[in-house]
Amino acid sequence: xxxxxxxxxxxxxxxxxxxxxxxxxxxxxxxxxxxxxxxxxxxxxxxxxxxxxxxxxxxxxxxxxxxxxxxxxxxxxxxxxxxxxxxxxxxxxxxxxxxxxxxxxxxxxxxxxxxxxxxxxxxxxxxxxxxxxxxxxxxxxxxxxxxxxxxxxxxxxxxxxxxxxxxxxxxxxxxxxxxxxxxxxxxxxxxxxxxxxxxxxxxxxxxxxxxxxxxxxxxxxxxxxxxxxxxxxxxxxxxxxxxxxxxxxxxxxxxxxxxxxxxxxxxxxxxxxxxxxxxxxxxxxxxxxxxxxxxxxxxxxxxxxxxxxxxxxxxxxxxxxxxxxxxxxxxxxxxxxxxxxxxxxxxxxxxxxxxxxxxxxxxxxxxxxxxx
Amino acid sequence: xxxxxxxxxxxxxxxxxxxxxxxxxxxxxxxxxxxxxxxxxxxxxxxxxxxxxxxxxxxxxxxxxxxxxxxxxxxxxxxxxxxxxxxxxxxxxxxxxxxxxxxxxxxxxxxxxxxxxxxxxxxxxxxxxxxxxxxxxxxxxxxxxxxxxxxxxxxxxxxxxxxxxxxxxxxxxxxxxxxxxxxxxxxxxxxxxxxxxxxxxxxxxxxxxxxxxxxxxxxxxxxxxxxxxxxxxxxxxx
Amino acid sequence: xxxxxxxxxxxxxxxxxxxxxxxxxxxxxxxxxxxxxxxxxxxxxxxxxxxxxxxxxxxxxxxxxxxxxxxxxxxxxxxxxxxxxxxxxxxxxxxxxxxxxxxxxxxxxxxxxxxxxxxxxxxxxxxxxxxxxxxxxxxxxxxxxxxxxxxxxxxxxxxxxxxxxxxxxxxxxxxxxxxxxxxxxxxxxxxxxxxxxxxxxxxxxxxxxxxxxxxxxxxxxxxxxxxxxxxxxxxxxxxxxxxxxxxxxxxxxxxxxxxxxxxxxxxxxxxxxxxxxxxxxxxxxxxxxxxxxxxxxxxxxxxxxxxxxxxxxxxxxxxxxxxxxxxxxxxxxxx
Numbered sequence: 001x002x003x004x005x006x007x008x009x010x011x012x013x014x015x016x017x018x019x020x021x022x023x024x025x026x027x028x029x030x031x032x033x034x035x036x037x038x039x040x041x042x043x044x045x046x047x048x049x050x051x052x053x054x055x056x057x058x059x060x061x062x063x064x065x066x067x068x069x070x071x072x073x074x075x076x077x078x079x080x081x082x083x084x085x086x087x088x089x090x091x092x093x094x095x096x097x098x099x100x101x102x103x104x105x106x107x108x109x110x111x112x113x114x115x116x117x118x119x120x121x122x123x124x125x126x127x128x129x130x131x132x133x134x135x136x137x138x139x140x141x142x143x144x145x146x147x148x149x150x151x152x153x154x155x156x157x158x159x160x161x162x163x164x165x166x167x168x169x170x171x172x173x174x175x176x177x178x179x180x181x182x183x184x185x186x187x188x189x190x191x192x193x194x195x196x197x198x199x200x201x202x203x204x205x206x207x208x209x210x211x212x213x214x215x216x217x218x219x220x221x222x223x224x225x226x227x228x229x230x231x232x233x234x235x236x237x238x239x240x241x242x243x244x245x246x247x248x249x250x251x252x253x254x255x256x257x258x259x260x261x262x263x264x265x266x267x268x269x270x271x272x273x274x275x276x277x278x279x280x281x282x283x284x285x286x287x288x289x290x291x292x293x294x295x296x297x298x299x300x301x302x303x304x305x306x307x308x309x310x311x312x313x314x315x316x317x318x319x320x321x322x323x324x325x326x327x328x329x330x331x332x333x334x335x336x337x338x339x340x341x342x343x344x345x346x347x348x349x350x351x352x353x354x355x356x357x358x359x360x361x362x363x364x365x366x367x368x369x370x371x372x
Numbered sequence: 373x374x375x376x377x378x379x380x381x382x383x384x385x386x387x388x389x390x391x392x393x394x395x396x397x398x399x400x401x402x403x404x405x406x407x408x409x410x411x412x413x414x415x416x417x418x419x420x421x422x423x424x425x426x427x428x429x430x431x432x433x434x435x436x437x438x439x440x441x442x443x444x445x446x447x448x449x450x451x452x453x454x455x456x457x458x459x460x461x462x463x464x465x466x467x468x469x470x471x472x473x474x475x476x477x478x479x480x481x482x483x484x485x486x487x488x489x490x491x492x493x494x495x496x497x498x499x500x501x502x503x504x505x506x507x508x509x510x511x512x513x514x515x516x517x518x519x520x521x522x523x524x525x526x527x528x529x530x531x532x533x534x535x536x537x538x539x540x541x542x543x544x545x546x547x548x549x550x551x552x553x554x555x556x557x558x559x560x561x562x563x564x565x566x567x568x569x570x571x572x573x574x575x576x577x578x579x580x581x582x583x584x585x586x587x588x589x590x591x592x593x594x595x596x597x598x599x600x601x602x603x604x605x606x607x608x609x610x
Numbered sequence: 611x612x613x614x615x616x617x618x619x620x621x622x623x624x625x626x627x628x629x630x631x632x633x634x635x636x637x638x639x640x641x642x643x644x645x646x647x648x649x650x651x652x653x654x655x656x657x658x659x660x661x662x663x664x665x666x667x668x669x670x671x672x673x674x675x676x677x678x679x680x681x682x683x684x685x686x687x688x689x690x691x692x693x694x695x696x697x698x699x700x701x702x703x704x705x706x707x708x709x710x711x712x713x714x715x716x717x718x719x720x721x722x723x724x725x726x727x728x729x730x731x732x733x734x735x736x737x738x739x740x741x742x743x744x745x746x747x748x749x750x751x752x753x754x755x756x757x758x759x760x761x762x763x764x765x766x767x768x769x770x771x772x773x774x775x776x777x778x779x780x781x782x783x784x785x786x787x788x789x790x791x792x793x794x795x796x797x798x799x800x801x802x803x804x805x806x807x808x809x810x811x812x813x814x815x816x817x818x819x820x821x822x823x824x825x826x827x828x829x830x831x832x833x834x835x836x837x838x839x840x841x842x843x844x845x846x847x848x849x850x851x852x853x854x855x856x857x858x859x860x861x862x863x864x865x866x867x868x869x870x871x872x873x874x875x876x877x878x879x880x881x882x883x884x885x886x887x888x889x890x891x892x893x894x895x896x897x898x899x900x901x902x903x904x905x906x907x908x909x910x911x912x913x914x915x916x917x918x919x920x921x922x923x924x925x926x927x928x929x930x931x932x933x934x935x936x937x938x939x940x941x942x943x944x945x
Contacts, residue, residue: 421836
C-alpha cells in the first residue's frame with residue numbers, strides 16, 4: 001500500500017520534472033498518457049498522439065472500434081488533417097444523458113460543466129439540482145426524444161449518452177449542428193472497476209485528468225483490499241437478485257458486472273454460470289425451483305414489503321420473504337444510479353456487509369432493508 | 373276482430389286518419405296508397421310499435437297497446453318486404469324461431485312446436501327446402517319462407533308489408549295465392565300493403581284505400597269498385 | 611340426426627379440453643408428482659416447493675387460461691349476434707381498451723381503494739360497460755359492418771392515446787405495474803383470486819342462460835325479435851352487462867388479450883353451421899379455452915429458447931381470421 005503510494009509519487013515527480021523541462025516548447029500539449037492508460041475498462045481507450053489524444057469507443061458486442069474522437073487542447077494546431085471528429089478540451093459544457101456521468105463529474109468537482117440532463121426526476125446531486133432551479137441546466141430528455149435545437153441553446157457542444165450499438169437519428173442531426181455525441185458504454189462494462197474507470201474519459205474532457213487518475217487509483221486500491229478481506233472471512237450466503245418484470249424474472253447474467261461484484265463479495269449466486277454480460281430472464285417457476293432457499297435478496301426494485309406484494313403476491317413463497325432479508329437501493333434510487341458506478345468499493349463493502357449478517361452491518365452506503 | 377274508430381296515426385304529426393274500420397277473420401285486405409302516404413306506419417301501428425296519436429285500436433275487444441309484448445306476439449305478426457336470408461340458418465331452424473312466443477324462458481321447443489312447423493311446411497310445400505340454408509334460397513323461396521314463419525307464429529292477424537315488391541310475375545302470383553288460401557283455410561285476418569292495383573282488385577276481399585289529401589282510410593269491397601274509381605281516390609293527381 | 615352430431619362433436623371438444631388442461635398443468639420446469647398435486651389442493655404445505663409451484667403457479671395459470679378463453683369468446687359471440695356483425699369482438703371494437711383506460715385511471719390514482727383487486731375489477735367492468743354503451747350508440751348511426759369496425763378501432767386508438775397521456779404524467783412505480791399489465795399475461799392471477807373470479811364468471815354465465823332465447827331471435831334482427839315478444843330493452847341491458855363482466859373480468863386480470871373474442875365465434879360458426887346459441891355459446895367457450903391453452907402451451911414449450919408475449923401468438927392466428935371474413939363477405943356481395 002505504502003509502496004504503491006511511493007511509486008505513484010515517484011512517477012508523478014518524474015512527470016512533473018519532465019513537464020517543467022518541456023514546458024517551453026509544448027506548453028499546450030497533453031502529456032499525461034501514463035495517467036490516462038485504461039486498465040480495467042473494456043469499452044474505451046485513450047491513445048496518446050504527438051499533439052492530441054485519440055478516444056476510441058469500442059463496441060461491447062463485437063469488440064472493434066466503433067467510433068474515434070480526437071481530443072485536442074484548445075489552440076493546438078494539429079498540422080495534418082485527421083479523419084476523426086474533433087473535440088476541443090477542456091469542453092465548454094457537457095450534456096450528460098446518463099446518471100453515472102453526473103456521479104463522476106461530482107468526484108471531479110466539475111458539476112458546473114453540466115449544461116443538460118434527461119430530467120430532474122432522475123437527479124440526486126444537490127449542486128446539480130440547484131443549478132437546475134437556477135436555470136443553468138436544461139432538461140432535454142433522452143437521446144432519441146430530445147430536440148436538437150434545445151441542445152444548441154445550452155451552449156454545450158458535446159453530448160454523452162448511453163450507447164446502444166446503433167447511431168441515434170438525433171446524433172446525425174446534432175453533428176450537422178456542430179455538436180459531437182459520445183456514446184457511453186460504461187453500463188456495459190463487466191469488470192467491477194471498469195465502470196468507474198470511465199472517470200478518466202471525463203477527466204480528459206473537463207481537463208482534470210490528474211484528479212481523475214488519482215481518484216481511480218485510490219478506489220481500485222480500496223476495492224482490492226476489500227476483496228481480499230472478503231476472501232479471508234470466507235462466508236458464502238446464497239443470494240438472489242432482480243425481480244419479475246411482467247412474467248419474467250430478470251437477473252444479472254454470469255459474466256455481468258453485478259455477478260462479478262457478488263462473487264468478489266464471496267456471495268453464492270446460483271446463476272453465476274449463466275452466459276452473457278447483460279441480464280438473463282427466467283420464469284417464476286424456475287426461480288421458485290432454484291432460489292426458493294436463497295438467504296438474501298437484493299434489488300427487488302421497490303422499497304417496502306407492501307409494494308413488493310402489490311407487484312406480485314407470489315413473492316411471498318420465497319423463503320427469503322419470510323426471513324425478511326431483502327435489501328434495495330430504491331429508497332434513494334437516483335443516488336444509487338449516480339454514485340454506484342463510481343464507488344464500486346462502497347458497493348462491494350455493502351455486499352460484504354450483507355454477506356455477514358445483521359451484526360456486522362455498520363454502515364450501508366447504498367442498500368437498506370425493505371420497510372414493512 | 374280488429375276495430376279502429378276515430379283514430380289518428382303518425383309518428384309525431386298526423387299521417388292518417390281512421391273514421392271507422394272493422395276487419396274480420398277469413399278476409400284478405402289490401403292496403404293501397406301512394407308512396408310515403410303512411411302504409412308502413414299504419415302497419416307498424418297495428419303491431420303496437422308506434423302508439424296511436426288519438427283514439428285506440430281494439431284487437432279482439434282489447435286495446436292493442438294494453439297487451440304485453442308476449443301476448444301481442446301471439447296475436448299479430450308482420451312480414452317485411454324483403455328477407456335476404458341469414459347465414460348458417462336452415463329453413464327448418466328459421467321456421468322454428470317463429471315459435472318463440474310460445475316457448476319458455478330458455479326457448480325450449482316441444483313436440484307440439486315441431487308438429488306445427490311441419491304442418492306449415494306441408495301446407496306451403498316447402499319439404500324440399502327445409503334442410504337448406506336460408507341464404508341458398510331464391511328470392512321467391514325466401515319470401516315464401518318468411519310468410520311461413522308468420523304462419524308458424526299462429527297469429528290471427530297477419531300483416532305483410534309489400535310482400536311481392538321484389539318478385540317476378542310467377543313468384544308473385546304463387547305467393548298471393550298462398551296468402552289467399554291460408555287466409556280462408558285458417559280464418560286469418562290478413563292485411564298487406566301494395567301499389568299494384570290489378571293484383572289488388574283480383575285477389576282482395578276488401579280494399580283499404582288511402583286518400584293522400586284527406587289522409588283518410590276507407591274500406592270498400594273489392595267487387596264494388598272499378599279501377600278508375602280506385603285510381604281517382606288513391607292517386608287523384610294523375 | 612344433426613343434433614346428435616353436434617352433441618358428439620361438442621363432447622369431443624370437451625374431452626380434448628380436459629386432456630389439454632392436464633397437459634398444461636404438467637408443463638413447466640419442475641416435474642410434479644400426482645401426490646404433490648393432490649396435497650397442494652387438500653393439505654397444502656407451504657414449505658414444499660412442488661406444492662407451492664403447483665398451487666400458486668400452475669393452477670392459476672391453467673384456470674385463468676380456461677376462463678379467459680371462454681369469457682372472451684362468449685363476449686365476442688354476444689357482440690357479433692347483437693351487432694349482427696361477424697367482425698365484432700371485445701378487443702377489436704375497443705371494449706378491452708375501455709377497460710384498460712379505467713384500470714389505468716384507478717391504478718394511477720394511487721388510492722388504496724382503487725388499486726385493490728376489487729377496485730381494479732370494478733374499474734375494468736365499468737370501463738367495458740361504458741364502452742359497450744358507446745358502441746351501441748354509434749351502431750345505431752351506421753349500417754355497414756366495416757364502418758362499425760372502423761369506429762371501434764378508432765375508439766381504441768383514441769383511448770390508447772389517453773392512456774399514454776396518463777402514463778406520461780404518472781409516477782414510475784404505478785407506471786411499471788400498468789405497462790406490464792398491458793402486455794397480456796396469464797401469470798398475474800393468484801390461487802386465492804381464482805375462486806372469486808370463477809364466481810363472477812359463473813354469475814355472468816347464469817345470466818347468459820336467460821339470453822339464449824333472445825339471442826336466437828336477434829339472429830332475425832332486433833325488429834323481428836321485438837315482434838316475437840322479446841323485451842329488447844331488457845335484453846340489451848343484460849347483454850351489455852354480460853359483455854362487460856366477461857371482458858372486464860378477464861381484462862382486469864390478464865390485460866387486453868387480442869383477437870380471441872373475434873376469431874373464436876367465427877371458427878365455431880364455420881364448424882357448426884348453425885344459429886342455435888345453445889351450441890354456439892357452449893362451443894365458443896370450449897374452443898376459446900382450447901385456443902388459449904394451446905397458445906400458452908406454445909409459450910411454455912418455447913420458453914427456454916424465446917420468451918413470447920401472449921398477444922403475439924393470439925394475433926398471429928386472429929388477424930388472418932379478420933381478413934378471411936372480409937374476403938368472404940366481399941365475395942358474397944359480388945355474387
